[in-house]
Amino acid sequence: MANNPYYSKEILEHFMHPKNLGAIKNADGIGDTQNMRCGDIMKVYITVEDKKGKTIIKDAKFETFGCGHAVAISDMICELIKGKTFEQALRVGFEDIKKAIGPVPPVKIHCATLAQAGVRAAIEDYQKKQK
Amino acid sequence: MPKIYLDYAAATPIDPKVLKTMMPYLKKEFGNASSIHAFGQRALSAIEDARNIVANFLRCQPEEVYFTGSATEADNLAIQGIVKAAKSRIAKPHIITSAIEHHAVLEPCQYLKKQGCEVTVLPVSKDGLVSLADLKKAVQENTVLVSVIYANNEIGAIQPLAEIGKFLKQSKTKIYFHTDAVQAVNYLDCNVDSLGVDLLTISAHKIYGPKGVGALYVRKGTAIEPMVYGGGHERGLRPGTENVAGIVGLGAAIKEVASPKNKIHNIRIRQLRDKLIKKIPKIISDIAINGSLEKRLPNNINFTFPGAEGEALLVALDQKGFAVSTGSACSSHSLEASHVLTALGLPEETAHSSLRITLGKYTNEKEIDIFVLALAKVVERLREISGYKTKTNGK
Numbered sequence: 001m002a003n004n005p006y007y008s009k010e011i012l013e014h015f016m017h018p019k020n021l022g023a024i025k026n027a028d029g030i031g032d033t034q035n036m037r038c039g040d041i042m043k044v045y046i047t048v049e050d051k052k053g054k055t056i057i058k059d060a061k062f063e064t065f066g067c068g069h070a071v072a073i074s075d076m077i078c079e080l081i082k083g084k085t086f087e088q089a090l091r092v093g094f095e096d097i098k099k100a101i102g103p104v105p106p107v108k109i110h111c112a113t114l115a116q117a118g119v120r121a122a123i124e125d126y127q128k129k130q131k
Numbered sequence: 132m133p134k135i136y137l138d139y140a141a142a143t144p145i146d147p148k149v150l151k152t153m154m155p156y157l158k159k160e161f162g163n164a165s166s167i168h169a170f171g172q173r174a175l176s177a178i179e180d181a182r183n184i185v186a187n188f189l190r191c192q193p194e195e196v197y198f199t200g201s202a203t204e205a206d207n208l209a210i211q212g213i214v215k216a217a218k219s220r221i222a223k224p225h226i227i228t229s230a231i232e233h234h235a236v237l238e239p240c241q242y243l244k245k246q247g248c249e250v251t252v253l254p255v256s257k258d259g260l261v262s263l264a265d266l267k268k269a270v271q272e273n274t275v276l277v278s279v280i281y282a283n284n285e286i287g288a289i290q291p292l293a294e295i296g297k298f299l300k301q302s303k304t305k306i307y308f309h310t311d312a313v314q315a316v317n318y319l320d321c322n323v324d325s326l327g328v329d330l331l332t333i334s335a336h337k338i339y340g341p342k343g344v345g346a347l348y349v350r351k352g353t354a355i356e357p358m359v360y361g362g363g364h365e366r367g368l369r370p371g372t373e374n375v376a377g378i379v380g381l382g383a384a385i386k387e388v389a390s391p392k393n394k395i396h397n398i399r400i401r402q403l404r405d406k407l408i409k410k411i412p413k414i415i416s417d418i419a420i421n422g423s424l425e426k427r428l429p430n431n432i433n434f435t436f437p438g439a440e441g442e443a444l445l446v447a448l449d450q451k452g453f454a455v456s457t458g459s460a461c462s463s464h465s466l467e468a469s470h471v472l473t474a475l476g477l478p479e480e481t482a483h484s485s486l487r488i489t490l491g492k493y494t495n496e497k498e499i500d501i502f503v504l505a506l507a508k509v510v511e512r513l514r515e516i517s518g519y520k521t522k523t524n525g526k
């Protein structure tokens with residue numbers, strides 16, 4: 001396909017061949033989020049481990065009902081939060097996503113917001129379960 | 132990679148015959164149709180030839196055909212022009228339209244509402260059809276215009292125009308009847324008298340003609356005001372130097388639509404479309420068809436694939452060389468679910484999982500076969516991505 005400014009090459013690559021797709025069976029935390037306007041739904045699964053006394057995200061996977069950007073960014077954010085502490089994972093912002101996956105058109109910024117919300121929800125779910 | 136186009140409701144390729152007819156007007160016949168010299172007069176006569184073809188097709192007088200720059204412009208001229216003229220008689224004109232109109236009709240109606248008009252939006256059945264009973268209830272003393280699409284662009288639902296036209300004719304006060312016939316022209320009878328319409332919109336690029344040209348039929352004696360003012364072209368209703376090549380192209384395209392060969396094309400298109408209707412449910416589980424199957428354009432089908440999001444479907448198919456659409460092309464950059472599908476009563480999530488496939492005269496059986504297989508794979512993959520399967524099989 002010729003250059004499609006709406007869907008960049010990187011986005012298409014992650015959309016067509018996501019690496020972190022699927023549910024994690026015994027996930028330590030599951031985040032379930034939805035964007036009310038576009039109706040898209042994203043689920044983020046995480047497992048955690050202790051490393052030098054700190055809890056870090058060991059693995060992250062996703063299931064997304066959403067547009068190509070939502071799928072691609074879900075995949076990317078899973079990649080970005082692996083091996084990070086919660087604090088670091090929560091700090092993964094739009095700029096980091098953009099740096100990793102390339103430009104995102106303005107109408108699709110909320111797809112990234114959705115992914116960030118998914119990560120937050122998964123972490124909160126884990127923390128709730130610890131109490 | 133195949134290159135298979137199944138989005139004919141968005142745009143059609145120009146028919147080579149149409150292009151050939153247009154070519155001289157893009158080259159040596161460049162005259163301005165308002166000029167008195169021979170260059171101008173040849174351009175003028177080309178426009179009048181096109182007008183005659185369109186008039187013949189609509190079974191109206193040539194003076195009742197006005198060329199515009201697009202169907203959107205024609206819709207706006209019809210709606211805003213009628214209301215503008217009515218305002219001299221009625222303080223608060225009332226417009227009736229339907230929930231499944233094209234944006235080119237809905238938006239001017241919304242605009243006029245903000246300007247102080249009353250607007251009633253008729254609901255549709257779950258099949259996507261407007262009912263005469265609802266229309267009858269909606270008519271008021273100040274109703275000046277009814278605008279109902281002939282055949283919807285997303286689900287192809289054919290509206291009962293003749294019934295509506297007949298009813299409106301009996302009304303004591305004059306209620307003008309407009310229809311956007313853009314999607315219907317290629318497939319349905321557009322005789323303005325049997326439909327009972329006073330205004331009718333057509334577009335060239337949906338019928339194998341060029342983009343940037345449309346036409347509005349306006350019945351003689353209709354009280355209508357122009358939207359723009361200028362040099363008096365198109366009898367003052369739509370001034371602006373005529374797009375000669377475009378108008379010639381529209382005429383040539385209509386000529387092809389009216390030719391007996393087109394009937395044969397349309398039968399074949401229906402057969403191929405019906406093949407999709409038969410095959411897709413067989414190889415993809417859990418699907419639904421949106422809109423009436425009987426009262427439907429022969430080239431249109433609209434499916435819902437729960438668990439597979441529409442835009443993702445479109446993009447994944449595009450990657451494999453197939454062009455289809457979610458709802459209408461114009462709304463593909465907006466986030467909201469299709470207003471047409473939600474008007475049918477579909478929940479938003481379901482509306483977001485829908486795909487429109489529209490065929491045309493260059494579609495062949497092999498394309499349909501390849502498409503069905505690719506679609507099945509893509510739907511399965513997206514359902515995996517959304518975790519849809521685990522939902523049905525698992526918990």
Ligand code: FES
Pocket residue numbers: 035038039040066067068069070108110111114466
């Ligand atoms: S369009 Fe809403 S998540 Fe992409």
